[in-house]
Amino acid sequence: MTNNNDPKYQSGFGNEFASEALEGALPEGQNSPQNCPYGLYAEQISGTAFTAPRAANQRTWFYRIRPSVSHKPYVSATSLKTSRFSVDPTTLVATPNQLRWSPFSIPDQPTTFVQGLKTVAGTGDPSIRSGIAVVIYAANANMTREAFYNADGDLLIVPQLGRLEICTEMGPIHAKPTEIVVIPRGIKFAVNLPDGPSRGYILETFDRHWELPDLGPIGANGLANPRDFLAPVASFEDIDTGKPFTIFAKYQDKMFELEQGHSPFDVVAWHGNYYPYKYDLGKFNAVNTVTFDHPDPSIFTVLTVKSANPGVALADFVIFPPRWMVAENTFRPPWFHRNCMSEFMGLISGGYDAKAEGFVPGGASLHSAFSAHGPDTTTFINASKEVLKPVKLRPDGLAFMFETSLMMHVSKWALEDCGTDLQKEYYSVWQGMPKRFNQNKK
Template identity: 55%
Template sequence: MAELKYMPGFGNECASEDPRCPGALPEGQNNPQVCPYGLYAEQLSGSAFTCPRSTNKRSWLYRILPSVCHKPFEPIDQGHLTHNWDEVEAEPNQLRWKPFVIPKASEKKLDFVSGLHTLCGAGEPKSRNGIAIHIFTCNTPMINRCFYNSDGDFLIVPQQGKLLITTEFGKLLVEPNEICVIQQGMRFSVEVFGDTRGYILEVYGAHFELPDLGPIGANGLANPRDFLVPVAWYEDCQVPGDYTVISKYQGKLFSAQQDFSPFNVVAWHGNYTPYKYNLDNFMVINAVAFDHVDPSIFTVLTAKSTRPGVALADFVIFPPRWGVANNTFRPPYYHRNCMSEFMGLIKGHYEAKEEGFQPGGGSLHSMMIPHGPDAECFEKASKAKLEPERVAEGTMAFMFESSFSMAVTKWGLKTSNCLDKTYYKCWEPLKSHFTLSCK
């Protein structure tokens, strides 16, 4: 595989042209009467035209043929992709899933799109307010197929297997312990190299952004310069009537045929791009005296709602770090939350549940559902000698946290056959330590 090229950029104005076509970017204006190399100018808008300059998102694409050249879209099979949050009864219990099964290619070939399974979500793509959490399990590349999401942004978290994602802006190689964001409307195709699995957080009605740092100051958490965007790359490929464009529109899938590759963008400039990030670059902030800092201190990206301080969704990670708090029960405390928390595990052993919570699986504790460390973790941490220790070494757990009350799909509760029906038993051994004598 040829080395891929990237440049730093998170919401910043960037420009790139394929080195095979020097001068492909017009000079001095966005839409000249005749573009260099006879290209077509096309704008991709990720915000309303009248948004304030600081939040206005758009990119100009200079392409061999415009994306409008396709046959009409027709409905196609949904598979296990849905936004019907009422297909099964509400589930008020703590939920945990074993690693989601990846079918063998010899038994059933699944590419990235056909391997999408909606696990839970809330809200409505038509009204542009909500989220969905999907699992992808796939074993074969997308061939002469691309996908784009009219409903929202995809934050993709690979857990097993690397993804070579071709976008209109260029190529992204995304491996486990990295994430990428494909924003609303961007066309992409995914090549995989064997059994592949991961998680997707989809948001309707907002884009991901870096959280405000407040009293932390100017530095910390995820640094903008560590987010990478692809360098322009194009293919001038004719596929007479045999290239399929798949659209996710109002929660349903549609396909259209065209005669050429959609990845025919020779040059582009703007601030609305796909991007990737290596989770190892996250600068952890943590307690150095006593008690816990709220887990929001581990936020990598946030998608804000219209209510100040309340997110549609946050992407939070729990990376390797030092634990030094004095006179403190160091694992996560027992809690109930007005937010919903979906957790996934990319690798390693999560410190609060070292046995039952496995890489490639997940857990969901929706609004006000109590949860916390299992009995074994509680007993161990309550008796531990408190000295500086490495926490989560070799581990990367993450959380999709949302202000929505999550509904679980039929696939998540029944069809996947991955639901761990014994999850509640991890708290059964907890016993009372109550005594009237206090030290």
Template identity: 55%
Template sequence: MAFSYMPGFGNDFETESLPGALPQGRNSPQRPAYGLYAEQLSGSPFTAPRGTNERSWLYRIRPSVKHTGRFKGASYPHWKTAPNLGDHELALGQYRWNPTPMPSEPTDFIAGIRTMTTAGDALGQSGMAAHVYIANKSMADDHFFNADAEMLIVPQVGRLNFVTEMGVIEMAPGEVCVLPRGLTFKVELVDRQVRGYICENYGAKFTMPDRGPIGANCLANPRDFKTPCAWFEEKETPCRLIVKWCGAFHETMLDHSPLDVVAWHGNYAPYKYDLATFSPVGAILFDHPDPSIFTVLTAPSGEEGTANVDFVIFPPRWLVAENTFRPPWYHRNIMSEFMGLIHGQYDAKEEGFVPGGISLHNMMLAHGPDAPGFEKASTVELKPVKLDHTMAFMFETRFPQMLTRFAAEAPTLQEDYIDCWKDLKKRFNGTVEGDWS
């Protein structure tokens, strides 16, 4: 079983896979049980306020200094880090892509990461990168940690397990998980091939948004976030550890598995969330509200109310607003929106935006419903209707998202995406009624 988790609010959890492995009353006893080593993993400065101070104590077979040897460079050319400027010659625009094809060669999770956009500056710990992942091979003896960012994983096709040093997280489409900065893990495939999305968050950790006037309930509820139970492997065979650090990749060989934490307690841990437990709120009389009401997690910036990254979903929900244009309105936005579709259909783009696809609407570039969507929403009878069998999401950031060469030259790029608005016609004719013929 897993524990409830409230990300970013200091809850402390404890779990052990052997009885008595977790010390009581002290963090670093002179001689921990089972001959284990005590080690702290910190996700915040030591002096951070109590509400944001994040650390966990790990009790492991070997300390992490034994999990690193002499590093050498490693190459993952499709994984880019901000700033990543001048990478292509594609002009500014609104863009949309079809799903990234599954790999034809054996490809594990790390090798299958393809960066679509980067934003901000990883060295300045601000901004993000948006990736897709494709894989058809498990990481049997390879392990990885990311020193640059925490990683929000959004599966779209196939089940997979994130086997971390703090426990195993089983994942399926419709769920998301967050892997903290510096956490060692490997990925095992349950299904033959997998695909999904990743938000690599360089800035402050994801937390739950304040509800404000909404009050104590709805949106994402703390009890639905789950952390794993302690699990370890005592494997004395060659393994490889890959590290992403300041945008570069390094690897070292080990003679044992680094996933050897027998017990842990603290509040710096991986967690997962079932998107079906999100409780949406909306307009129950008129007007379409801002999409911020669908925020599941937010990574704050130094400016109040302006996120480094927001993770927003558009789940099944009832539409009941009267005398209202119900889809998202046409708009230009200071935030940059990277959008994906997990399954179903998105109500503002009924054609061309398919599960596994991507759209990018950068800061101040106009976007909104396509012409068929506008026609339908403008003329349909406004009775209560449920949007069902759908799940779209958005990585939204305060920074412009810069395309990578992979994204700009991908054969999945829809060259005719801009044409989805070409049939929007002039309806102004000088009368109050307008021309709706």
């Protein structure tokens, strides 16, 4: 891809963008002229139904060297027969137990991004556009003459270890830990690993698309600002010799592959509002209390996927960034709670204020609907005695949460086959809570 070493970006969330790698490659005045400039083919990708309301309608026009349909038939992906990237009910288990994992292991054999995808928890059926899946990736090899697209859902990618150089049909995106990337369903991409071994988290959503949360009483400013979201600029490969390209596809929870003689990244120009994008979490403008108690953690929502029930999200992506804590007469760590939502948490760097130990970068936890959780015993005791002064909370820490209104099952891989990653004694962090009740002492 041209300019792949120094990718350029366009700024804005949900904008209608136009980008061309060759001057004049975008047709003027219409989307599909009888003959496109440079002998290109016009091709549209639709992220929503044609008849979706204008405000929600998403589509992009490509002008590419060859149309995507020029390929051999799909076949079962033989190299991915042992794929654990699925919400097939036979691979999942229902459990209300609080769960926590140590950092997920990096493979000791050559493993690409696609080969390293494993579902931790999920629910639903992508064939009826219902549900979500929490996925981790752990990889150590580049995708060479390969690409992947997911027909089932959007992918929100959260790198934790190592940078990602992502080649997409719209152009290159480079992402480091503390940045996120969203790749909508259907868009082809390939991942290279400039730092070698890499690991991170993914939330796969089967219905609707990500959007910025409403700000309500917060007003016009705060949280994630639209201008800080970056979309790629057109860049193309003109390759039709040598070894065929392999395109992997996830369709109805199964992995397929096909061969074609030309690069899938041959888009010379494009325009539309359906594209991948990235966001730097360091630009999130956190909101918090300046008096007492805690606002709900929804104030840390970066992106949301709305459900049909107003005010209830199919999925929220929430972060807990470095920030000042100034609340008076307040137990400052997260309180004990039982939530109607399911909470999957990961740690990108540093520590987390609700856990004294055990929750470390590259690991994760899952607290399912109405399963009680909160600070561990050590954190509770220490925070109860703390002298409350203004403090910069976890200057080196960045935790996140995938929150959903759905009740997820846990994969057998995450419970049984991920080696020593599952902390089977996690429940013990809440044992030994002191009994402090004394009816004679108000």
